[in-house]
Amino acid sequence: MSAQREPGPASTPMTMIQALRSAMDVMLERDDNVVVFGEDVGFFGGVFRCTEGLQAKFGTSRVFDAPISEGGIVGAAVGMAAYGLRPVVEIQFADYFYPASDQIVSEAARLRYRSAGEFTAAMTIRMPCGGGIYGGQTHSQSPEALFTHVCGLRTVMPSNPHDAKGLLIAAIENDDPVIFLEPKRLYNGPFDGHHDRPLVPWSQHPLGLVPDGYYTVPLESAAVFRPGAELTVITYGTMVFVSAAAAQETGIDAEIIDLRSLWPLDLETIVASVKKTGRCVVVHEATRTSGFGAELTALVQEHCFYHLEAPIERVTGWDTPYPHAQEWAYFPGPARVGAAFKRVLEAR
Known part of the structure; x- marks a missing residue:
């Protein structure tokens, strides 16, 4: 069923980058079990700066860098989720998920079923996806169909800051593993397909007005x-x-x-x-x-x-x-x- 997209009474203009950061900020504040980690997401704030400032605010035990090992990142997240944490991990580009495919498909997606519900993989895997930044063959792929094929995974792709924040909060709270794909071309504004620059900044677009604080956009809602x-x-x-x-x-x-x-x-x-x-x-x-x-x-x-x-x-x-x-x-x-x-x- 379709969901309402109107912003709440207290809202702030945000880019999608800022909205995603706000979602993680809200959930780190609300739930001590939420941790954020991945390649360069701590001190550096992520290659696209989606996690900028979170380590300084929440400390290195809640927001931290990981080795350049996608399999290790996701594998560690599966263990954390089974233990009761809610990890939010970043794969720097969706193209890099392949080394972690066994952990995603064979471990995270199946954990609830193979344990008869004793364990869940309440984890969110964020991945910038798609082209438009002249990133070439290894920084521009759109692999969403590979994830929608796997039973046990949820796959999400927002198109705007308002939905991005609400969907990411809902994903972090969900007890199933969520693949959260972020179109890089939309990080700073919507495109019309003719240019390599945003058509307008998000601050001038209705869906760039993002409610402050906590809210969710229901998963499974177009x-x-x-x-x-x-x-x-x-x-x-x-x-x-x-x-x-x-x-x-x-x-x-x-x-x-x-x-x-x-x-x-x-x-x-x-x-x-x-x-x-x-x-x-x-x-x-x-x-x-x-x-x-x-x-x-x-x-x-x-x-x-x-x-x-x-x-x-x-x-x-x-x-x-x-x-x-x-x-x-x-x-x-x-x-x-x-x-x-x-x-x-x-x-x-």
């Missing part, structure tokens, strides 16, 4: 980012704003669903929208083949077949290794997304 009647766009992360730009540039009245929580999925909101519009486009930055869009397309076909008036379209990244020199062509932009909108509306 949001209607843009109401519309002609077609439904199912998307998440940076592509929310690219899809909005495509709708504006084409003049098509598209309803844009921001998934926020990729798995478990808010199927109710998706189905209600597609049944209303009768047409659907799925947009994501990751590679097309076996991307999360394939699962979304299958679910829409299963639940909305008799309401569809046109084939479902997917707009995605290319089926290639990440192309450093052509990354702005690799990303779905407003032109590619808008062309899909037109094809779906013209289909009979």
